[in-house]
Structures are given as structure tokens and as C-alpha cells.
Amino acid sequence: MNTGISRPEEAGTDNSRHKELDVLALVCNWCTYTAADLAGVTRLHYPAQVRLIRFMCTGMIDMRYILSCFLDGADGVFIGGCHPGDCHYLTGNLKARVRIKGIRPVLESVGIPPQRLRLEWIGASEGKKLQEDLTSFARVIEQLGPSDYKGMNLV
């Protein structure tokens, strides 16, 4: 049956090279996740190695969640939150921003390049931006290759 929906491979994204790479996108329910809905409705595709995880707010993303992603083998972590001033809970996104600033040097010190972690502000109406940001982030991860922590048997 032809549903008219083109699969990502057919849309011109070469997924074979992404196969072993994992990108986790931790996204805010009120903006980026809604933008992902919009992107879906508009039939915009984002790279297949990206998995979205919905949070009620980027302010609830403890540094531990980010570390957990990397130690469990993620090659990149993308965080999508509301534009400053638009947070549903007033300052959650600003909390996320300062935490990410604080965790970058820690990641870099232990051999996780800071480019593997990206924060973007994506409003609910910016389905297109979601697609662009995820695609460009996936490309960066692809260039960096698998993370040093992937598949490690950590104590």
C-alpha cells in the first residue's frame, strides 16, 4: 500500500552510515516536543539515529541524565528547550542552560568532546528548525564517530 509517506532512506538521508551511532534528544514537552509533532504533521524527516525522549521541562534534566546517556553509549546528546522567557515554568530552560555550561568542562575533561552535547531553543511552531538542528547535529556526530565510552565495560 502506498501511504504517500516517504521513508527516511527514500528522502535522501543515507542511514546506513548512521547505523551504529546513537543520538538522544532530550526535549521539552511544551516546545520542542510539540515542534516534533508539527514536523511530523508537516512530514519533515529527521535522521533515524535520533531518539526523542520527552521531558516536562529542560529544567528537570539533571546533569546525571546527560552523564547517563553518554556512559550508556550515546554518541551525542541533544537538548531542546523553550526560548528564554517562554518557559512554561518560568526559568526551567535557564536552569538547563547553566547546567549544560557547567557540565561541558567535565565532559571535556573525561574525553567527551563538548560538541557531542548541544542545546537548542526550539519553539512549538518551529518544526522546520527542529529538523534542521537535528540533522546538523547528527552530521556533527557522524563526523566525530563513535564515542570513546561506547561499549565500555565501566566499573
Next chain:
Amino acid sequence: MHNFSLIETRGDAGKAVSMLLARLLEQNMVQAVIVPAAVPPSVLPMTRLLNNPADLDQTSPLAPVAGVSAATQAAKISRGPQEIKIAAVLRPCEIRALVELHKLNQAQLDNLLVIGLECPGRLENQDYIDLQDQNQDLDQRFYRDEDLQSRIAITCRSCIDFLPENAHLNICVLGLDLDQQAGIAWDEGPGADAARALELKPGQEPGERGRAVDSLRSQRESAREEVMSRSRETISSSSGLQSMIAHCLGCFNCQRACPVCFCRECVCSREAFEQNLEMLHTRAGRTGGIRLPAGMTMFHLTRLAHMAHACVGCGQCSSVCPIHIPVADIFRTVAAATQKELDYKAGRSPEEPIPHLNFSTEGDQ
């Protein structure tokens, strides 16, 4: 510090300082004092709270040891009734920790008279106990015996912040012959009030002090650079980091000994983060078995992520590690990078806001 005064020690600097503390109590400048003192049969000085001037002769304010970081205790008692004024004799790293705890609403600075001790370093607890057996006058001898000074804790050997900051009064020992004299320094404010009560006369600061401080600093700076570059190199890969923490027993001593790790219940010991059989089972299949207790890399990285901005470099985490993991070396290395990135220095000033609590809508990602 603008004012400086020499006090006669008559061969026992610790006693001379104790007498000053006793006089602070007699003059009712403070109602209690916390200062290191050993309670027999123990020979290890630990933080002790005293309020009777006659008891002060049993204290060892200059003992080159810190059983635990006194900052935790100072913070706890500072939250008590504010009308009880307390003089606290603290090392530079303990003052920095106290400042951090104050910013985290864990300590009140208003009712404390902070007396900072210039710190050539501390001995490890066991070393102090052993050396005390051989030297009855260890506290006094330490300051003139370079051999003893070379045995200080490994973290102290590369510490460059050995001068107390944010104290009201400083006890000065560097560049002085403690058998003859010790120094007291103070600024305007509560320190000056205390100095008046102690009838200290401002005098000339001996020139040797500056030279002694500079020479210690340059020696420590090169040691620090060496330690930091070595651990930077090692932890910069997953296998290097693993090699450093591979023996971790999961005792959480480092977290409990850390003066700035203030949470009553650490997120790492919360049930929500406990790895249940189901999770371990999946992972074990993937990695060829899993060591229990699991999650030690996660534990250390979590502590780094949560606390690197507040690390004051006291080295207690390394001192309490039963398996001698250089926790403090890892921590100081990452803390240096984090604090540089956040343009913040732990314990520098009580007014400097903690970056994680400072939100502004300005700026981009």
C-alpha cells in the same frame, strides 16, 4: 590584611594562640570557641567546642592535622541561636568550604568570628598519630622541621591557596620563628574589634614573611602544574579514567568527607537511581558481566558534575579513600576547568553568586 602584630610565643606558639582565644572568651567578644583539640586518650586533634577560658590550655590550634574538615561542623553550629557568638579557628580550605556552604544556605557567617590559620599543609591523620608517638612537641616542631613538612598530605603538597581569605583575624606562621614569635593580622570590622579586645598593637610586618610566602607559592605552583597535567592526561580517555577509579569500593567515603557536598541524602544513594536486577541483567549481557557494586563511574562523574564548581581543594576525599584513589587530583583538575569556564572560584567571596543559581535571560545557548 592591613594590620599586623607579633605575639611572643616562648617556645609554644600553640599555647600563645590558645591564650588569645581564652582572652576573647574572657572579654566576652565571643561566647564559644571551636578549635582543634585532642580529647585523651586520643592524640588526634579534632574540632572541639569550648566556652570556659580555663579549658583553652588543652587545645592545639596550630596542630598540622585536620581529622575531618572543620567547615562542616562550623557550618552546623553557625545555624544555631544567633546571639551566641563563636570564634572558629579554620584552615584556608575550611574557610573556603564555609563560604560555599554559606552561599548554599547551610551556614551563617554573621555570628562567626573566623580566625584563619596560614597553612603549610596538614599531615594525614594516621601519620600524625604515628609521629605524635615519636615527638611530644610535634605541633611546635612541625613548623621548623622541613622533614616533617615534607610529609604533609599529598593534596597539600600542590596547594597554592595556603593563605586564609575571608577571615577576620589571621594567625601568621610563614617566615616567622615560631619558637620566638607568631603573627596576627586583621582588617577593619570584627577583626579590628577583636584585636582591640586582645590589646594587640599594630606593628611592622617582618620582610621575611613576603619572601617565605613567595618561595612556598612558587614551589607549590610547579608541583600543582605537574599533578594537574598528569591527571589531565590520564582522565582524558575512558580507559584512563577507568584505570584511575577501577578499584573503587563504592564506600562513598569521598562524598561524606567532602565539606561542600552538603545534601543530606546524596542523589547517588537514592532508590530511584539504584540499578535493579533487570537493568543489570541487560547490561551484563552486553558487556560480558558486570562488577558489583555497579555504577561507580557514574557516581564519580555525578559528583564531578554536581560539585566541581564548588571544589575547594581540601583533599579530604583522597585522604579518606581506603584504596588510595587520587580522588582529589581528579576533582581539582576538573574543578579548575569548570571554575574557569564559569568564571567562578569556590570560596573566593561570600558575595559571589553560585553560577548554578544565577539565571538570566541574557545570552544564547
